[in-house]
Amino acid sequence: MLALQSLTRNQLNHIPYVKAPMTESIAKWLTALAIIGPPLLAQQNSLHRPAPCTIRSVEFEGWHGEEVANEWVRLTFVPQLGGRLMQFAFDGHNYLFVNPAYKGKYISPDEAGGRWINYGGDKIWPLPEGNGDEQHWNGASTALDDGEYKFTVVSQSPRCIVRLEGPPDKPTGLAYTREISIGSDSPEVLFHAIAKNITGHSITWSVQSVSQYDLADAQDPKRYNHDFWAFTPLNPNSAYLNGYHVYDGLATDPSFKPRGGLFRLNWKYLENEVWLDSTAGWIAIVDGATHYAMIEKTKYFSGASYPGKATVIFYKNGPSLRLSDDGMPHMTSSNVEETPYYMEAELNSPMAVLAPGETDTMDSQWFPTRASLASISTVTDAGLVIKPLAAIKASGRTEISGSFGVFFAGELRAFMYDVEGTEKNEIRLQAVRPQDPIDVHQTISVGPEIVRISVHLIDTDGLDRGALGEVSLATSEEQR
Numbered sequence: 232m233l234a235l236q237s238l239t240r241n242q243l244n245h246i247p248y249v250k251a252p253m254t255e256s257i258a259k260w261l262t263a264l265a266i267i268g269p270p271l272l273a274q275q276n277s278l279h280r281p282a283p284c285t286i287r288s289v290e291f292e293g294w295h296g297e298e299v300a301n302e303w304v305r306l307t308f309v310p311q312l313g314g315r316l317m318q319f320a321f322d323g324h325n326y327l328f329v330n331p332a333y334k335g336k337y338i339s340p341d342e343a344g345g346r347w348i349n350y351g352g353d354k355i356w357p358l359p360e361g362n363g364d365e366q367h368w369n370g371a372s373t374a375l376d377d378g379e380y381k382f383t384v385v386s387q388s389p390r391c392i393v394r395l396e397g398p399p400d401k402p403t404g405l406a407y408t409r410e411i412s413i414g415s416d417s418p419e420v421l422f423h424a425i426a427k428n429i430t431g432h433s434i435t436w437s438v439q440s441v442s443q444y445d446l447a448d449a450q451d452p453k454r455y456n457h458d459f460w461a462f463t464p465l466n467p468n469s470a471y472l473n474g475y476h477v478y479d480g481l482a483t484d485p486s487f488k489p490r491g492g493l494f495r496l497n498w499k500y501l502e503n504e505v506w507l508d509s510t511a512g513w514i515a516i517v518d519g520a521t522h523y524a525m526i527e528k529t530k531y532f533s534g535a536s537y538p539g540k541a542t543v544i545f546y547k548n549g550p551s552l553r554l555s556d557d558g559m560p561h562m563t564s565s566n567v568e569e570t571p572y573y574m575e576a577e578l579n580s581p582m583a584v585l586a587p588g589e590t591d592t593m594d595s596q597w598f599p600t601r602a603s604l605a606s607i608s609t610v611t612d613a614g615l616v617i618k619p620l621a622a623i624k625a626s627g628r629t630e631i632s633g634s635f636g637v638f639f640a641g642e643l644r645a646f647m648y649d650v651e652g653t654e655k656n657e658i659r660l661q662a663v664r665p666q667d668p669i670d671v672h673q674t675i676s677v678g679p680e681i682v683r684i685s686v687h688l689i690d691t692d693g694l695d696r697g698a699l700g701e702v703s704l705a706t707s708e709e710q711r
Contacts, residue, residue, distance in 0.1 A: 281415045284391035286384055291317060293335020297382050299391050299411065303418035303665060304599065306411065311337055314380030314395035314409060315352040321418055321599035322666040324523045326516075327352050328445040328573035343372035351443050351573065355424050355593075357403050358437040358538040358579060366435055368403055375400035375407060390414045404430040416691065417639045418665050420597040428585035437538045438580040438593040442527065444516055446498055446548075446572035455572040458519030460605050461496040463543050464511040465489060470540045471508060478544075479504040480551060493607070498574055500565070502551035506541035514543055514576055515615060519605025522668055524636055526610055527578060529595040535581035546575035600636030603668035612697035613688035614638050620671075620686055620700025629677040631684065635669040635699050641690035643699070645675060648683040655681060663688065677704070 284301040291298075294309045296317065305320040319326045328351040338348045347370050354376065361367030368375075378398040385392040392412040399406045408425040426438050448454040465474035475494055477484070480503030487505065488495040494507055512531040517524045531542060549572075550565045564570050583591035600615050608616040615636035623630045631645065643660040655678065663669050671686070685701040 283388065284413050284415045286387060286391050286393065292329060294337075297393065299393055299413060301391075301413055301415050301418075304413060304420065306413070306420065308382065308393070308395065308411075309350075309352075310380045310382040310395060312350045312352070313354055313376045313378060314382075314397055314407070315350060315354050316411070317350070317352040319353070319420075319597070319599075321523065321525075322601075324521060326444060326523070326525060326599070328443040328571070330571060332568070332571075338372070338377070340372045340374060340377050343377065345371045348372045348377055349443075353440070353442040355407055355409060355426075356439045356441050357405060357426070358439045365402075371402075373400050373402050374398045375403055375405060380407075385410065386412075399429045403436065404428055404432075404434045405436065418599050419638060422593075422595045422597070424593040424595075425590050426583075426585070426592075427590045428587055431587050433584055433586050435582055435584045436591070437582050438591060439538075439544075440527070440529070440578045440593065440595050442576045443573045444525075444576060446574055447567075449521060453567060455500050456498065456518065456520055458605050459498040459574070460517045460519060461498070461545055461574065461576060462493050462515040462517070462607050463507055463509045463513065464609075465492055465494050466508045466510050467492075469508050471506070474507070476506040476539075476541070477503065478506050478539075480547070484547075486547065496545055496547075498547060500549040500572065501547060502549045502563075503545075503547045505545050506539060507543045507545075508537070508540045509543050511610075512542075513610045514578065515607050515610055516576060517602045517605050517607060519602075522601055522603060524600050524602040524607075524615055526598040526600065526615060526638075527576060527595060528598070528610075529578045529580070529593065532581050537579055537581055542579055544575070544577040544579065546577065548573050548575075598638040598665075600638060600665045601668040602636050603634050603670060611699055612638075613699050614669075616699060620684075620702045622684055622702045622704055624677065624704050627676065627679070628674050629681075629684070629704065630674045631671060631686070631702070632673075633671045633686070633700055635663075635671070637663045637665055637669060637688055637699075639688060639690040639696050640664045641688055641696070643669070643671065644687055644689055646685045646687060647677060647681045648685070649680045650682050652683075660686065 281302045286299050289296045289298045291307050297308045299306045307318040309315055309317045330349055330351040333350050357368045359367050362369040380395040380397045383394040385394050390412045395409045397407040406427045406429050410423040412421045424438050428434050446455050448456050484503045486496050486499040510531045513528045515526050550562045580593040602617055604617050608619045618634035620633040642662050645658045646654055647656040649655050658675050683703050686699050688696040690696055
């Protein structure tokens with residue numbers, strides 16, 4: 232009987248086989264059921280409430296770690312390693328690169344002697360980089376990147392929030408703090424980074440979120456993943472030629488495939504660093520081999536000054552073309568042990584002038600999901616759009632289709648509008664989860680007055696998370 236709650240009011244008015252004497256009373260009952268349908272749905276969803284998120288100490292790859300987890304994701308931090316988030320798993324899939332050369336090891340900044348020790352994982356860095364003056368970070372192992380951070384549990388209910396506080400870093404004049412949180416009802420991860428001026432004079436820095444994604448082939452780690460992609464929207468008014476700037480490496484790198492307003496990067500094993508001044512505030516990472524995706528978001532501040540004008544940077548590790556001492560070109564090592572497979576996805580904050588004791592912050596979000604194809608159209612508040620919503624109307628029926636990855640569990644609903652923009656009907660399409668690729672292919676009944684359909688994600692608490700797509704219907708009855 233509860234299945235009737237999925238019927239729309241229009242569908243309820245057309246249920247056949249109701250005997251005449253009972254029509255009025257049953258119609259009243261059905262109408263009441265349609266009205267209380269959403270509460271009943273919420274009641275059904277509440278029968279399986281996710282378990283609370285958890286925080287516990289763990290051993291990870293030979294290090295002492297701290298794990299923050301819920302039913303969807305598992306975040307493993309190693310505070311000793313510059314407060315790094317060393318691994319992120321969603322639905323059992325690991326995303327981040329962990330350098331096998333340093334597993335279980337710790338090399339202090341003093342022991343590093345100016346070298347950069349790349350453990351992998353995810354961290355925050357200062358920009359701009361360089362060694363020309365004190366207002367550039369030279370990328371060496373310092374307290375900022377390799378010092379031991381203090382791990383604190385801020386809250387375990389209703390959200391699990393942890394804090395990582397770093398030691399003062401003399402070369403940059405900064406001290407970093409990161410707060411990371413998850414709830415129990417979705418795989419969404421929130422990051423709040425704080426950069427503090429610990430000196431007695433003004434300094435100017437940008438905060439950069441740096442995530443190293445593992446590019447090894449899942450079936451053969453000695454090979455790289457040939458179907459790994461990164462996307463971000465191109466700025467139509469870009470300060471860069473062609474919408475992007477190759478900071479290092481081949482300008483004609485075959486990895487770059489811009490098209491349809493998107494910068495598209497299909498990872499190749501060549502060292503390269505490319506800058507983009509995208510204003511969209513998101514990047515999408517898609518593993519076409521496993522169909523797992525990650526969306527990283529941060530706010531874009533119009534009119535702000537970004538380091539080198541770049542809001543997004545992709546760095547590809549790999550062999551590079553160099554000149555020998557006698558001026559002859561040669562390729563650097565392609566030994567995977569010396570040059571491992573990984574890519575850095577970097578989001579930048581605007582440059583900030585900090586007076587003594589002042590702080591600057593950067594907020595970002597991660598939304599892991601699934602992608603049925605290694606291609607995307609756009610990203611919305613509700614999820615990843617792979618194939619945009621489409622509709623074909625014929626003889627009073629409309630066939631809608633599209634491919635998506637969602638950020639929250641719940642259901643998809645189609646909202647229908649007339650030419651005046653008035654909502655006339657609503658149809659529940661299907662239940663969805665972030666760990667499942669979503670392919671919509673459904674025929675629905677649409678009245679002749681409907682000219683527009685919008686598909687929204689409604690989460691398990693009944694909250695509208697926004698549209699995945701909207702499509703206009705042709706005025707002609709026949710489109711085929």
